[in-house]
Amino acid sequence: MSGGILQVENVSLSFKGVKALVDLSFAVEQGEICALIGPNGAGKSSLLNIVNGVYRADRGRIVFDGHIIERPTPFDVARLGVARTFQNNALFRRMSVLDNVLTGLTRLGHASFLEIAFRVGRHPAERRAFRERAEDVIAFLEIEAYRNTIVGQLPYGLQKRVELARALVASPKLLLLDEPMAGMNGDEKIELSRFIRGVNQELGTAIVLIEHDIGVVMGLSHHVIVLDYGRKVGDGTPEEVRRNPEVISAYLGVKH
Amino acid sequence: MTSVASTFAARSAPIQPSHIALAGVLVVAAALPFFGNDYWLNSLITPTIVMGLAGLGLNLLTGYAGLVSLGSAAFMSIGAFSAYNLLLRTPYLPLPLALICAGLIAAAFGVLFGLPSLRIKGFYLSASTLGAQFFFEWLFTNFHWFSNNSLTLTISAPRLEIFGYNLDIPPGRYALAVVTTCLLYWLAHNIIDSRIGRDWMAIRDMDTAAAVAGIPVGRRKLLAYGVSSFFCGVAGALWAFCYLGTTDAHAFDLDKSFQVLFIVIIGGSASLVGNFLGAAFIVLTPIVLDLAVLGAGLEAAIDHGTVTNALRVIFGVIIILLLVKEPDGLASLIGRLPRLFWTTRLRRRTP
Amino acid sequence: MFFLNVLTSGLLAGLMYAMVAIGFVLIYKASGVFNFAQGTMVLFAALTFVVLNEHGLRFWAAFPVTVVVMIIGAFLIERLVLRPLVNRSPNTLFVATLGLSFVIEGLAQTLFGSDVHQLELGIDDSPLDLYGLQITQFDISASAIAIVMVAVLAVLFSKTRMGISLRAVADDTLAAQSVGIRLPHIWRIVWSVSGFVALVAGLLWGARQGVQFSLSLVVLKAMPVLIIGGFSSIPRAIVGGLMIGATENLADIYIGPFVNGSVSNWFAYILAVAFLLIRPSGLFGEAPIARV
Numbered sequence: 001m002s003g004g005i006l007q008v009e010n011v012s013l014s015f016k017g018v019k020a021l022v023d024l025s026f027a028v029e030q031g032e033i034c035a036l037i038g039p040n041g042a043g044k045s046s047l048l049n050i051v052n053g054v055y056r057a058d059r060g061r062i063v064f065d066g067h068i069i070e071r072p073t074p075f076d077v078a079r080l081g082v083a084r085t086f087q088n089n090a091l092f093r094r095m096s097v098l099d100n101v102l103t104g105l106t107r108l109g110h111a112s113f114l115e116i117a118f119r120v121g122r123h124p125a126e127r128r129a130f131r132e133r134a135e136d137v138i139a140f141l142e143i144e145a146y147r148n149t150i151v152g153q154l155p156y157g158l159q160k161r162v163e164l165a166r167a168l169v170a171s172p173k174l175l176l177l178d179e180p181m182a183g184m185n186g187d188e189k190i191e192l193s194r195f196i197r198g199v200n201q202e203l204g205t206a207i208v209l210i211e212h213d214i215g216v217v218m219g220l221s222h223h224v225i226v227l228d229y230g231r232k233v234g235d236g237t238p239e240e241v242r243r244n245p246e247v248i249s250a251y252l253g254v255k256h
Numbered sequence: 257m258t259s260v261a262s263t264f265a266a267r268s269a270p271i272q273p274s275h276i277a278l279a280g281v282l283v284v285a286a287a288l289p290f291f292g293n294d295y296w297l298n299s300l301i302t303p304t305i306v307m308g309l310a311g312l313g314l315n316l317l318t319g320y321a322g323l324v325s326l327g328s329a330a331f332m333s334i335g336a337f338s339a340y341n342l343l344l345r346t347p348y349l350p351l352p353l354a355l356i357c358a359g360l361i362a363a364a365f366g367v368l369f370g371l372p373s374l375r376i377k378g379f380y381l382s383a384s385t386l387g388a389q390f391f392f393e394w395l396f397t398n399f400h401w402f403s404n405n406s407l408t409l410t411i412s413a414p415r416l417e418i419f420g421y422n423l424d425i426p427p428g429r430y431a432l433a434v435v436t437t438c439l440l441y442w443l444a445h446n447i448i449d450s451r452i453g454r455d456w457m458a459i460r461d462m463d464t465a466a467a468v469a470g471i472p473v474g475r476r477k478l479l480a481y482g483v484s485s486f487f488c489g490v491a492g493a494l495w496a497f498c499y500l501g502t503t504d505a506h507a508f509d510l511d512k513s514f515q516v517l518f519i520v521i522i523g524g525s526a527s528l529v530g531n532f533l534g535a536a537f538i539v540l541t542p543i544v545l546d547l548a549v550l551g552a553g554l555e556a557a558i559d560h561g562t563v564t565n566a567l568r569v570i571f572g573v574i575i576i577l578l579l580v581k582e583p584d585g586l587a588s589l590i591g592r593l594p595r596l597f598w599t600t601r602l603r604r605r606t607p
Numbered sequence: 608m609f610f611l612n613v614l615t616s617g618l619l620a621g622l623m624y625a626m627v628a629i630g631f632v633l634i635y636k637a638s639g640v641f642n643f644a645q646g647t648m649v650l651f652a653a654l655t656f657v658v659l660n661e662h663g664l665r666f667w668a669a670f671p672v673t674v675v676v677m678i679i680g681a682f683l684i685e686r687l688v689l690r691p692l693v694n695r696s697p698n699t700l701f702v703a704t705l706g707l708s709f710v711i712e713g714l715a716q717t718l719f720g721s722d723v724h725q726l727e728l729g730i731d732d733s734p735l736d737l738y739g740l741q742i743t744q745f746d747i748s749a750s751a752i753a754i755v756m757v758a759v760l761a762v763l764f765s766k767t768r769m770g771i772s773l774r775a776v777a778d779d780t781l782a783a784q785s786v787g788i789r790l791p792h793i794w795r796i797v798w799s800v801s802g803f804v805a806l807v808a809g810l811l812w813g814a815r816q817g818v819q820f821s822l823s824l825v826v827l828k829a830m831p832v833l834i835i836g837g838f839s840s841i842p843r844a845i846v847g848g849l850m851i852g853a854t855e856n857l858a859d860i861y862i863g864p865f866v867n868g869s870v871s872n873w874f875a876y877i878l879a880v881a882f883l884l885i886r887p888s889g890l891f892g893e894a895p896i897a898r899v
Contacts, residue, residue, distance in 0.1 A: 052468065078470035090465035092458045103458045106451045107470035113479065116450045117443045127450070166469060376883050383830055383883070387876025398868040510827075514705070521702065561721070568713030575706030579699055580691040 005030045005174055005206045006051065011060030013046055013230075020046040021230040024060070028174070028223065033200050033207045035217045035238075038227035044210045045087070047227070048176050051208075052084045053077040065173060079107055083172035085163045087179045093152035097143060097162050100151055101134045104169040137169045141195060157188050161195070168199060175199065177209035181216060189213065193220050218242070285434050298426050298499070302433050304532065304539045306494045309437045311519035311531035312444055313487030318517075319525025320453060321480035322460025323373055327385030328488050328516040330392040333508035334362040335489025336496035337402050340411040344404060351418050355436065358493045359486040365392075366485025373477045377463075389513055396505035403504070412502035429498035436494060440487060444528055447483065456480055488516075521575060542567055613860050614853055619746050621852020622753050623815075626808040627825050628832045628844040629760070630801040635838045637776050637797040638689065640700035644708035646826025648802055651715045652677055653809030653818045657724040670806075677802030685794045693790070708826070723819040726810065749811050756807060757841055760800075769796060831879035851875045 006028040013021040021043045028034045036044045049055040051062055053072035062069045064080055083104070092100050109130070115121035138144055141161045146154060151162055160180060167175055180196070181189045193216055199205050211217050217224060217238065224241040226234030234240075234247040241247055288301065314328045339358035342349055349357075369388040373381055396402045396409075403409045416424040416432070423432050447453055455476045458466040467473050496503040515538055523534020545563050627649060634642045642648075655676050659669040688703055735742055764770035775783040776793050784790060809818070812825065828851065836847020855871045863869050 054464065054468070074464065074467040075470065075472055078468060084468055086465070086468075090462055090468065092461040092465070094461060095454070095457055099454055099457075102451065103454050103466070103469050103471060106455050107472070109451050113452070116452060117446050119446050123450070130451070170470060372880050372884060380834055380883060383834055383876050384880045386827065386830065387873050387880060390873035390876065394868065394870075394872045398866070517705075562717065565713045565716040568709045569717070570713075572706040572709030572711075572713065575709070576688055576703050579695070579703050579706070 004028055005065055006208070007063040008047070008051070009061050009063065011047070011050060011057045011062070013043075013050060013055060013057050019230050021050075021057070024227070024230070024232055026225050026232060026235055028206055028208055031200065031204050031206055032222040033196070033209070033220055034223040034225060035221035036208060036210045036225050036227065037212070037214070037217055038233075041229075042227040043230040044227055045178055048084065048178055048208070048210065051077070052082065052176060075107075078170075081171075081173035082176065083167035083170065083174070084176040085160070085167050085178060085180060087182055089156070089159045089163050091151045091159055091163055091166070094150060096148050096150055097138070097154070097165075098134060098147045100162055101138060101165045101169050102130060104166040105130045105133060108170055134165075134169055137165045140168075140198070141165045156183055157192075160184075160192065164195065164199075168203070168205075171203070172205060175205050175207045177207060179210050179212065181211060181213060189216055196220060282438070285438075288430070298429070300540065300543065302430050303495075303499050304536045305433045305437050306491050306499060307515070307519060307539055308532035308535035309440060309494065310488050310491035310516045311523060311535050312441065312528060313484045313491060314516050315520050315525050315528070315531055316444060316448070316456075316487065317480050317484035319520060320448060320460065321456035321477065323370070323477060323480060324378075324382040325385040325481075325484070326382045326510075326513055326517070327369070327387075327389035327392075328484075329492075329508040329510070329512035330385070330389040331362045331366055331485040331488035332492025332495060332512070332516075333392050333396060333505060334365055334485075335359060335492035336503060336508070337396055337411065337505075338362065338489070339493035340413070340496065341402065341404075344414045351416065351423075351432075355490055355493055359489040362489025362492070363482040363486040366481040366488075367478050370478055370481030373481070374474045389510055393505055393509055408504065410502050410504040411496060413497040416497055424501070429501070433494050433498040436490060440490065441528060444487070448528070452476070452479065518571060518575065522578060541570070613856055615742065617853035617856030618849050619742075619749070619852070620856060621849035622750055622845070623808070623812055623848070624825070624828055624832050624852055625845040625848025626753055626756070626804065626811065628829045628836070628848050629757070629841050630804040630808065631829050631833055632838060632841050632844045633760075633797055633801045633804065635833075637773050637793055638700070640704060641830075641833075641838075642801070643701060643704040643826065644711055645801070645805065645829065646824065647708045647711040647715065648677070648680075648805040649809040649812070649825060650818075651680070651711050652802065652806035653726070653813040654715055654719045654724065656806065656810060657726050657813065657818050658719055660726075661724070673806055674803055677806060678799045681795055681798035681802050684798055685791055689794055690791060723817045724813075726813040726818050745814070752807065752811065753845075756804065757845065760804075760841055773797060828875055831875040834879040835882050851878070854878060 004027040008024055008026050011021055011024045012019070024043075024047065036047065038044055046055060050057045051064075053069075053074040053076060056071065062072070064077070064082060067080060069077065069080070092103065095103075109126060111121060111123040111126050115123040135144075135147075138147055141164060143158060143161050143165065146158060146162075151159060154162065164177075164180070177196070181192055184192065196207065196209070197220060200207055209221075211220075221238060224234065224236065224238050225232060226241055226244070226247045228246075234244045236244075310328060310332055313331075314325060317323050317325050335358045338361040339354050342354040342357055343351070346354075365388070369384050372384045376384075400406075400409070403411050413424065416422070416428070418432075421428070423429060455466065455471045458469065458471055459473055459476055463473050492508065495507070519531060519534035519538055521534070522537055523530035523532070542563070545567060546560070549563060627645065630645050630648070631642055634640060634645070652673055656669050656673045659672055660666075664672065684707065688707055689700075692700055692703055735744060762770075764774060772783070772788045772793060773796070775786070775788060776790065783793075832844060832847040832851050834847075835850055836843040836845070855874050858874045859869045859871050862874075
């Protein structure tokens with residue numbers, strides 16, 4: 001396994017005796033959309049949490065863009081160019097859409113504290129640049145009308161887009177989406193798929209997404225990984241995976 | 257979900273008075289020394305301004321960054337005693353520099369006592385600043401060097417002058433307090449209105465998500481402690497020199513910390529201006545009550561002690577009422593009054 | 608021997624802290640709030656008793672009357688403070704109890720004045736020599752009372768229906784409500800019991816050092832006690848109290864001379880913070896202190 005933007009190598013994780021992930025290995029290529037599927041409890045979110053630095057694996061390692069991530073924290077991983085959204089919309093509810101998106105840019109800020117306090121030096125220009133960048137991403141995701149609305153007041157679907165905007169604003173190389181379509185109806189899913197595809201094609205961002213809707217998975221992804229009880233039971237193109245008997249039995253709950 | 261946040265949280269869009277209102281305030285402030293008498297300046301306006309500044313400091317930490325502190329008065333005392341010793345022992349240090357240094361010393365200790373926030377959340381954190389409160393009060397009382405071995409442990413400004421002008425008269429002290437506070441208010445506004453302010457609010461709302469979004473949570477928390485303590489330190493120095501001209505360690509006791517906390521709660525943490533409203537309330541109410549008793553001719557029946565007790569009860573009741581009815585404090589209450597003089601924009605003023 | 612004496616007197620002081628801490632634990636268990644007003648409750652209870660005493664009521668009359676007063680207080684607090692703030696965050700409630708402490712303290716001073724009141728409980732406070740340790744009869748009685756109280760509370764919590772309801776509420780408020788436990792009722796009971804505990808603590812403290820306003824500062828020492836011992840268990844609060852009392856006294860005696868004064872004002876806090884940094888889940892490893 002080489003090249004690729006992300007390599008997961010022999011990762012294992014258990015919680016108090018329950019094995020969440022067992023010796024998991026796979027790779028994600030540059031610029032591909034990779035879907036992570038499997039029954040509930042198969043360990044998908046745990047895996048994202050490990051890549052993202054929120055959990056620490058018991059064994060194994062993650063290699064991102066050639067960097068071996070030792071003892072990662074979410075901040076370290078973010079700085080390397082990995083962005084993530086959460087199932088429950090980890091947005092800052094009391095802040096506006098624009099402010100939420102702008103928080104994604106803070107790590108790129110170079111102006112020092114004193115420059116900020118006195119509004120001199122690099123600060124004013126940086127501020128303008130950030131604002132422009134945030135507006136670009138907001139326009140891309142078509143939420144301009146809501147830019148000053150407090151996020152907590154928005155409907156769920158729009159919140160999802162705000163979270164996506166925040167994840168995108170610092171031009172990540174890898175985007176981790178944790179069930180981005182949860183709770184959406186058919187039309188909303190089509191719309192979000194369009195955005196995800198747009199992000200991948202226009203920005204070249206590699207994407208790993210956890211998704212339950214098989215239709216979405218088949219239509220959107222280049223690469224599918226199937227997990228069951230923390231182990232990988234399928235790894236290939238959507239077509240290959242669909243015909244894999246192990247995958248079928250995992251979903252049908254056949255004991256194995 | 258951090259529960260500290262919801263008590264003290266400033267809304268993302270600080271309530272800001274329009275430019276006209278601000279300009280008006282500044283004009284009034286500049287004119288005051290010519291119209292007001294010394295008593296007014298000294299006992300009402302100057303302490304309000306200085307306490308407002310302290311409230312501002314605490315607001316940055318607690319309202320914006322969501323970090324509890326019960327020790328604001330301790331950092332005020334560090335500022336006061338540092339400024340005193342600096343002015344006393346380094347005769348060539350100009351006053352503005354002395355104030356800045358005093359603030360920085362307070363900031364350093366603020367960061368020190370803020371270190372636990374890197375591993376602890378919630379109100380357990382208040383144990384650290386509460387410890388600071390008791391520690392510094394003890395330190396400045398027990399080690400007489402700090403008060404230059406004065407018998408009464410009091411300190412007063414050895415020299416209060418700038419560019420040769422003596423400031424040690426009521427209008428001068430007032431000017432010092434006003435100018436310093438205006439400057440620091442402007443700085444606070446810039447900080448809040450920037451990515452630092454945003455990062456603080458993000459940390460307050462959900463710090464794991466903040467880390468995921470790339471915010472350096474630990475560094476920002478310590479910065480919040482540092483900045484807040486700087487403000488409190490300068491406020492403490494101003495309190496020592498501009499208010500009564502003299503003070504001692506016990507002036508910065510736990511009650512004072514509570515006063516600062518009440519200023520933030522009463523004034524509302526949704527606005528920087530609210531701090532001054534809250535301070536006005538805290539400073540003026542005792543005086544108003546005293547005057548009312550005098551005016552009603554009841555000073556024989558109701559002595560000063562009774563008034564103080566009544567005040568405690570009143571403040572307590574007000575706190576509870578505010579929490580129940582108006583969590584955003586006075587600032588938002590007033591903000592809803594007829595918009596003759598005060599245009600509130602609930603939208604954050606993005607650049 | 609000197610060391611043992613210092614240790615013992617520290618432990619005894621710690622026992623006193625623990626008793627105040629127990630009041631906190633009760634309220635925290637049932638409503639999840641750190642009751643900043645606990646110290647003023649101790650003060651108010653003690654003052655009520657003492658003033659009744661001074662007006663001629665003997666112990667066995669004054670005590671029940673004071674208990675009734677505390678119960679009335681509990682009802683008022685539940686109705687006027689807790690119920691309006693029922694779904695708010697624990698920190699809102701904490702600040703509310705801060706406001707409450709101001710109200711109670713102001714009332715106490717208005718009603719009872721600010722003089723120090725001497726309290727005679729009729730228990731001898733002269734030192735007995737017990738194998739070289741200096742302990743007084745008072746110390747022994749205080750310890751005995753504390754132990755009895757803990758035992759009674761323990762039985763109440765585990766055996767009676769009321770106690771079980773209390774534990775249910777502490778565990779999961781919504782679930783408790785859904786099985787028909789009425790929160791206001793529980794709160795009134797808990798605050799009343801806490802008031803009772805406050806009275807006992809107040810009497811013991813007051814007999815030692817007179818009933819005066821420094822009593823309400825005891826509340827602040829309870830915070831380190833609870834941080835170390837944990838917030839939700841009475842026996843652990845006792846251990847926490849003993850630890851704080853002992854180390855504080857030892858620090859005073861052994862470190863004090865180097866720094867020209869007693870360090871007991873702040874030592875407990877630094878100890879608590881150090882604890883939090885090393886063992887965020889308290890001495891006994893109970894979970895929820897949010898670690899970053």
